[in-house]
Amino acid sequence: MTLLAARDATGGYRGAFSVREISLEADAGRCLAVIGPNGAGKSTLLRVLAGILPISAGTVLLAGRPLERWRRREVARQVTLVPQSVSFAFPLPVQEVVAQGRAPHLGPWRPPTARDHAAVQRAMAAVGLEEKAHVSVFHLSGGERQRVILARALAAEPRILLLDEPAAALDLLHQETLAWAVRQRLKEGVGVVVVAHDLNLALALADEVLVLQQGRVVARGEPGAVISPELLREVFKVEAEFIPRPDGSCVILPPLR
Amino acid sequence: MTRAADALLLVALSATILLALLAGGPALTAADAARVLRGEGTEEAAVVVFHLRLPRLLLALAVGAALAMAGAALQSLLANPLADPFLLGISGGGAASATMAFAFLPMASLGLVPAAAIAGSAVATALVWWMASGPLGPSPTRMILAGVAVNAAASAVILVVLAATPSPRLPGALAVTMGSFAGATPGAVLWLLPYLVPPVAVLFHYGRDLGLLATGEESAATLGVDVGVVRRRVFLAAAALSGGAVAFAGIIGFVGLITPHLCRLVWGHSLRRLLPRAALAGALLCAAGDHLARVLLAPTEIPVGVITAALGVPFFVALLRRSA
Numbered sequence: 125m126t127l128l129a130a131r132d133a134t135g136g137y138r139g140a141f142s143v144r145e146i147s148l149e150a151d152a153g154r155c156l157a158v159i160g161p162n163g164a165g166k167s168t169l170l171r172v173l174a175g176i177l178p179i180s181a182g183t184v185l186l187a188g189r190p191l192e193r194w195r196r197r198e199v200a201r202q203v204t205l206v207p208q209s210v211s212f213a214f215p216l217p218v219q220e221v222v223a224q225g226r227a228p229h230l231g232p233w234r235p236p237t238a239r240d241h242a243a244v245q246r247a248m249a250a251v252g253l254e255e256k257a258h259v260s261v262f263h264l265s266g267g268e269r270q271r272v273i274l275a276r277a278l279a280a281e282p283r284i285l286l287l288d289e290p291a292a293a294l295d296l297l298h299q300e301t302l303a304w305a306v307r308q309r310l311k312e313g314v315g316v317v318v319v320a321h322d323l324n325l326a327l328a329l330a331d332e333v334l335v336l337q338q339g340r341v342v343a344r345g346e347p348g349a350v351i352s353p354e355l356l357r358e359v360f361k362v363e364a365e366f367i368p369r370p371d372g373s374c375v376i377l378p379p380l381r
Numbered sequence: 382m383t384r385a386a387d388a389l390l391l392v393a394l395s396a397t398i399l400l401a402l403l404a405g406g407p408a409l410t411a412a413d414a415a416r417v418l419r420g421e422g423t424e425e426a427a428v429v430v431f432h433l434r435l436p437r438l439l440l441a442l443a444v445g446a447a448l449a450m451a452g453a454a455l456q457s458l459l460a461n462p463l464a465d466p467f468l469l470g471i472s473g474g475g476a477a478s479a480t481m482a483f484a485f486l487p488m489a490s491l492g493l494v495p496a497a498a499i500a501g502s503a504v505a506t507a508l509v510w511w512m513a514s515g516p517l518g519p520s521p522t523r524m525i526l527a528g529v530a531v532n533a534a535a536s537a538v539i540l541v542v543l544a545a546t547p548s549p550r551l552p553g554a555l556a557v558t559m560g561s562f563a564g565a566t567p568g569a570v571l572w573l574l575p576y577l578v579p580p581v582a583v584l585f586h587y588g589r590d591l592g593l594l595a596t597g598e599e600s601a602a603t604l605g606v607d608v609g610v611v612r613r614r615v616f617l618a619a620a621a622l623s624g625g626a627v628a629f630a631g632i633i634g635f636v637g638l639i640t641p642h643l644c645r646l647v648w649g650h651s652l653r654r655l656l657p658r659a660a661l662a663g664a665l666l667c668a669a670g671d672h673l674a675r676v677l678l679a680p681t682e683i684p685v686g687v688i689t690a691a692l693g694v695p696f697f698v699a700l701l702r703r704s705a
Contacts, residue, residue: 171599174602174603176599176602176603195607196602196605196606196607197605197607198605199605200603200604200605201605204603204604205603206603207599207600207603210596210597210600211460211596211597212595212596213456213457213460213461213462213595213596214456214457214462214595214645214650215650216595216596216650217649220649220650220651221596224592224593224596224604225604227589227590227593227604227605227606228604228605230589232586232587232588232589232590276604277603280604
């Protein structure tokens with residue numbers, strides 16, 4: 125079932141960073157990975173899909189209805205974007221930040237209920253943050269902060285999760301935790317769109333890959349078929365090594381000179 | 382801990398209110414004032430308490446609450462701990478306009494000074510908004526920079542006007558720049574209400590959204606905040622609170638900056654928890670500051686801004702060091 129779909133959508137920041145004529149579907153229980161070189165418009169695309177950046181042509185449909193006809197809070201109840209980083213102006217405790225994920229469900233006045241508290245606890249457990257619940261975000265490492273932001277998004281219990289470079293600051297253990305948490309959500313029927321520089325993460329998680337270059341889709345399909353030495357040469361301008369694994373998949377090693 | 386702090390705040394505020402009414406100055410002994418409060422005093426004593434001390438006290442409480450709430454909201458709205466009505470040029474714009482009115486309006490029209498201050502604050506607010514506006518709306522950083530620029534321009538205007546002010550008018554004009562509750566009348570407090578009640582309702586309504594905005598505009602938008610609408614309404618509400626405060630009491634620095642931070646250190650950062658406490662703490666700081674301003678060097682009055690800074694800064698430093 126398609127939850128979120130772009131139809132020839134053009135949009136983004138006015139000027140340099142826009143995406144053009146994008147068509148894609150985010151389906152329930154499926155993961156779409158968006159890859160491409162720096163400046164290709166991957167993060168912009170996620171913001172257009174989340175309704176944060178304006179669309180100038182085409183349309184983005186949420187549950188079949190154009191995004192601009194939904195109220196901002198209604199969109200946020202269903203679609204959650206996890207940005208690469210969040211800057212905190214004040215030393216909020218971790219639990220308070222994660223609890224912000226419930227805001228779209230609470231509106232301006234409704235106090236949180238037991239269900240909201242449970243969602244917050246579950247989200248913190250999913251990324252291994254229970255012991256840091258009362259620690260100030262000012263005292264966390266970059267990777268821990270990234271997990272806090274991910275937990276905040278999980279607490280929102282969205283139908284569609286848009287992840288922008290979620291593993292960028294994570295160590296190996298927490299990359300595994302992240303992959304596990306995303307797979308759990310996929311099993312629950314959540315649709316996931318993930319922007320990933322780590323092509324191995326894309327290969328491991330994605331059911332489908334979309335390749336962006338200069339704001340346009342240049343390739344789309346099954347990860348194993350799309351991510352090839354030719355594509356990396358053409359789009360990323362690198363000669364990467366593909367190392368086969370016993371299960372038939374492969375690991376990509378970037379060239380290090 | 383927060384319950385105890387709540388109780389302490391209420392006790393301190395009640396004590397200050399009582400002190401300000403009983404021991405307001407040399408015109409009346411505390412015993413006479415106490416008789417008035419019990420409904421037994423002379424008519425002259427009742428005039429001093431209800432027409433001089435009470436309006437002044439109410440104005441100090443209202444202005445302190447307004448500045449502290451405006452500061453708390455602006456800090457969260459712009460995700461910047463330094464934001465306050467003064468830094469953003471709103472107080473400066475009001476004060477520049479009010480000093481001009483004091484210096485140059487005919488004597489009979491001095492009642493228009495508050496209106497001039499509010500107009501000045503509105504112009505400064507519009508200028509900051511216009512200067513900060515980019516293709517995606519005003520960004521918090523640009524708003525702070527625009528505020529600093531407007532504030533600098535307002536300071537320059539104030540200095541020029543003070544230099545050109547005829548000497549009989551100078552004390553009034555100076556009082557605007559240094560802050561004073563001496564001009565309080567029962568009418569002033571009533572006039573302040575429209576600048577107080579609707580903005581406070583706006584700030585409470587958007588309390589949860591403001592908490593999200595303190596983590597950045599994009600972050601707030603992903604959680605359902607209609608950033609453009611909230612930014613516009615909250616900024617206007619904070620500007621109305623600050624403009625009203627300047628109109629009736631001049632510039633009182635530090636209250637809008639330090640009070641919210643003091644309260645954040647004790648009660649945390651949730652705006653719903655913070656706003657009422659900041660309001661009470663700001664009211665306490667201004668009322669206590671005004672009382673000390675009158676009695677410390679009586680019959681000379683010290684500018685109340687000096688006292689609020691002298692009271693607020695050591696508290697702030699102590700709490701900041703303890704929480705570091």
